[in-house]
Amino acid sequence: MMTFLRDNPLHFGLVGVLLLATSGLLSAQQQEPSDGVEASSPREESSPVEIHGFLQTNNSIRPFRSGDFASQLLKAEQRGQLELSHKSPQWDANVKLDFLYDAVEAEASTQLREGYISCYGKNLDLRVGKQIITWGVGDLVFLTDVFPKDWAGFITGAPIEYLKEGSTGLRANYEKKGVGLEAIVIPEFEPDTFPTSDRLSFFTPYPQAADRILDPSERSEYGLRLSKTLSGFSSSLYLFSGRDPFPIVHFDPATSTATTRFGPLGMVGLSTQGNTKKGLLSAEAAYYRTEDTAGTDPEINNPSLKTLIGLERTLKGNETLGFQFTQDWMLRYGDYRRALPAGFPSRDSVLNTLTVRWRNSLRNDTVKPTLFGLYNLNDRDWFVKAEAQMEIRSGVWYLVGAHLFGGGKPYTMFGQFDHNDNVYFTVRAAF
Amino acid sequence: MQLTRKMSWIVMAVSTLLTGAVVHAELSATDIMTRAEQRDIGKDEQSQITMTLVTKGGEKRVRKMKMLRLGKASSKKVLIHFLEPTDVRGVGFMVWRHKDKDDDRWLYLPSLKMVRRIAAADKRASFVGSDFVYEDIAGRDVDEDTHSLTGTEEVDAADCYVVKSVPKSAKSAEFSSKTSWVRKDSFVVVKETYLDKQGKKLKELTADDLGKVEGIWTARKQTVRNVQTGHYTVVTWDKVNYNTGLSDDDFTERQLRRGV
Numbered sequence: 300m301m302t303f304l305r306d307n308p309l310h311f312g313l314v315g316v317l318l319l320a321t322s323g324l325l326s327a328q329q330q331e332p333s334d335g336v337e338a339s340s341p342r343e344e345s346s347p348v349e350i351h352g353f354l355q356t357n358n359s360i361r362p363f364r365s366g367d368f369a370s371q372l373l374k375a376e377q378r379g380q381l382e383l384s385h386k387s388p389q390w391d392a393n394v395k396l397d398f399l400y401d402a403v404e405a406e407a408s409t410q411l412r413e414g415y416i417s418c419y420g421k422n423l424d425l426r427v428g429k430q431i432i433t434w435g436v437g438d439l440v441f442l443t444d445v446f447p448k449d450w451a452g453f454i455t456g457a458p459i460e461y462l463k464e465g466s467t468g469l470r471a472n473y474e475k476k477g478v479g480l481e482a483i484v485i486p487e488f489e490p491d492t493f494p495t496s497d498r499l500s501f502f503t504p505y506p507q508a509a510d511r512i513l514d515p516s517e518r519s520e521y522g523l524r525l526s527k528t529l530s531g532f533s534s535s536l537y538l539f540s541g542r543d544p545f546p547i548v549h550f551d552p553a554t555s556t557a558t559t560r561f562g563p564l565g566m567v568g569l570s571t572q573g574n575t576k577k578g579l580l581s582a583e584a585a586y587y588r589t590e591d592t593a594g595t596d597p598e599i600n601n602p603s604l605k606t607l608i609g610l611e612r613t614l615k616g617n618e619t620l621g622f623q624f625t626q627d628w629m630l631r632y633g634d635y636r637r638a639l640p641a642g643f644p645s646r647d648s649v650l651n652t653l654t655v656r657w658r659n660s661l662r663n664d665t666v667k668p669t670l671f672g673l674y675n676l677n678d679r680d681w682f683v684k685a686e687a688q689m690e691i692r693s694g695v696w697y698l699v700g701a702h703l704f705g706g707g708k709p710y711t712m713f714g715q716f717d718h719n720d721n722v723y724f725t726v727r728a729a730f
Numbered sequence: 731m732q733l734t735r736k737m738s739w740i741v742m743a744v745s746t747l748l749t750g751a752v753v754h755a756e757l758s759a760t761d762i763m764t765r766a767e768q769r770d771i772g773k774d775e776q777s778q779i780t781m782t783l784v785t786k787g788g789e790k791r792v793r794k795m796k797m798l799r800l801g802k803a804s805s806k807k808v809l810i811h812f813l814e815p816t817d818v819r820g821v822g823f824m825v826w827r828h829k830d831k832d833d834d835r836w837l838y839l840p841s842l843k844m845v846r847r848i849a850a851a852d853k854r855a856s857f858v859g860s861d862f863v864y865e866d867i868a869g870r871d872v873d874e875d876t877h878s879l880t881g882t883e884e885v886d887a888a889d890c891y892v893v894k895s896v897p898k899s900a901k902s903a904e905f906s907s908k909t910s911w912v913r914k915d916s917f918v919v920v921k922e923t924y925l926d927k928q929g930k931k932l933k934e935l936t937a938d939d940l941g942k943v944e945g946i947w948t949a950r951k952q953t954v955r956n957v958q959t960g961h962y963t964v965v966t967w968d969k970v971n972y973n974t975g976l977s978d979d980d981f982t983e984r985q986l987r988r989g990v
Contacts, residue, residue, distance in 0.1 A: 419988065533983070
């Protein structure tokens with residue numbers, strides 16, 4: 300993903316078109332706004348092409364030796380982002396280009412973070428290009444949000460916005476009488492970014508494999524979201540057909556080759572979020588129909604039902620405390636157990652996870668501490684994220700934080716990162 | 731005949747004025763606050779606002795935003811998008827007021843393209859680090875407080891009612907009482923002082939640069955000063971347009987996501 304532009308000429312073209320489109324508007328902006336703009340439109344004025352961006356340093360260090368992993372810098376990433384945008388009542392264009400250099404890996408790259416054109420109609424919006432899509436109501440727990448994420452950056456303390464990666468495709472959003480219908484077409488599946496650095500610990504299935512292949516898993520993805528506010532609760536129904544972001548690894552002993560691919564996924568989900576006397580209530584459920592509908596292939600996740608219930612309460616002022624309880628119900632569990640080869644670790648039929656989030660905002664929003672903890676009651680692995688963001692002046696802030704991972708088993712979600720405890724530090728100056 | 735007709739007009743005018751004066755004299759504190767809440771502020775409003783946050787030491791932070799409003803009092807809808815500074819540009823906030831139940835409030839984070847709801851109790855939380863709380867942006871129902879008329883005073887040479895308001899439910903507000911100075915001629919609240927739960931002065935609001943925009947009384951500048959911390963916030967309305975034809979369709983999640 301870091302070498303996105305170099306790898307994918309299609310995106311060079313897209314960036315070029317968007318840059319041309321926005322630069323062509325420079326002259327258009329000198330004209331008077333069209334008289335055809337409806338007086339009722341809340342966006343009566345066109346903006347000139349705006350140039351924004353930031354300079355950022357994001358560094359992460361493992362402060363103490365852990366197992367076979369030495370105390371060392373995990374990341375020393377220097378990032379510059381250039382954002383060009385234009386907005387008018389009828390359409391807008393936005394390009395965010397990131398220029399990166401990681402001193403640890405001694406790698407420079409360019410990344411198209413976002414690049415899209417949107418058209419706005421009376422009830423219908425269309426957006427085409429690379430764009431970030433977020434579904435669901437979970438806090439760092441994703442049930443219906445099956446869109447790409449950068450876990451490698453997240454583990455080493457990238458700013459939270461970088462957990463989400465863009466999807467290149469078309470999104471249509473129709474809204475009438477309080478009912479919203481969002482349709483998404485993504486021609487080409489893009490997987491999450493997983494850690495690969497030898498400085499990080501992570502689970503590698505079939506470590507004996509001499510060769511590792513990534514199956515491109517080409518497949519278009521389609522999503523539909525129907526949304527409406529019901530009795531004060533923002534509620535959505537989701538339908539998705541595409542690829543399961545959870546990888547399937549197959550080992551061929553004859554060739555000693557491990558092949559990673561992403562199987563087909565059908566997902567139906569629901570979410571709702573709104574206020575109750577007890578606080579802000581969130582609930583979400585998703586049914587995953589995976590490739591192994593019979594549940595007899597232990598390499599492939601069984602179909603499952605995932606549920607989340609969360610409550611966030613305000614303690615005082617801007618201080619909030621939130622809890623989430625999630626359950627992952629494996630369907631056809633008996634078939635899974637029967638098919639599991641002897642000696643392979645098995646999972647429980649229902650995985651229960653509890654999260655807690657405390658956050659505050661102090662000194663007129665210039666100091667923002669937050670603490671997030673997650674514990675899987677079955678796998679007994681856990682994750683803690685503690686950080687504080689301090690504003691130096693408008694547009695300039697720094698952030699210090701720490702990640703702690705734990706769990707006795709090296710193949711569980713967070714247990715695999717047990718040796719990746721790290722302290723991270725970010726400074727950003729935006730313009 | 732001519733004189734008689736003139737006299738009758740004069741008598742009518744004087745009696746109308748007197749009646750008006752009597753009506754004003756007989757207004758209860760609740761009537762005054764209701765008149766202030768219900769005064770003509772247009773069916774809708776589109777504004778561009780500059781919010782300057784100033785520390786006790788004089789350090790300033792500036793936030794510019796675009797605000798849309800539809801309706802007033804407990805049927806009000808407000809949509810705000812930040813224009814500056816860069817790190818909050820595009821962040822959106824929307825509130826739908828409701829009579830007799832908690833407001834619905836949404837926050838849009840453009841970096842994640844995510845809309846999320848905000849807990850109702852957060853209405854007493856600071857709005858983007860300013861000395862305003864979320865409730866100041868959305869408004870507070872008159873019948874949430876018990877009002878008493880404590881007198882009349884001049885503010886900037888204008889006669890004002892002085893009304894003390896005490897929350898009926900102590901939990902419903904960040905203050906134990908507030909005192910409002912309401913201009914008699916326009917029912918614009920030109921000054922407010924708030925006492926905290928311990929009865930100490932908490933903050934003071936003043937409305938300045940009062941004038942008519944499109945026939946509607948408008949305070950183009952408001953200052954809220956936290957007396958206890960020395961921090962204060964100045965809000966100026968750089969552009970104001972009333973009755974622009976906004977509708978419910980302009981206050982939806984789609985519009986919140988669409989941004990400025």
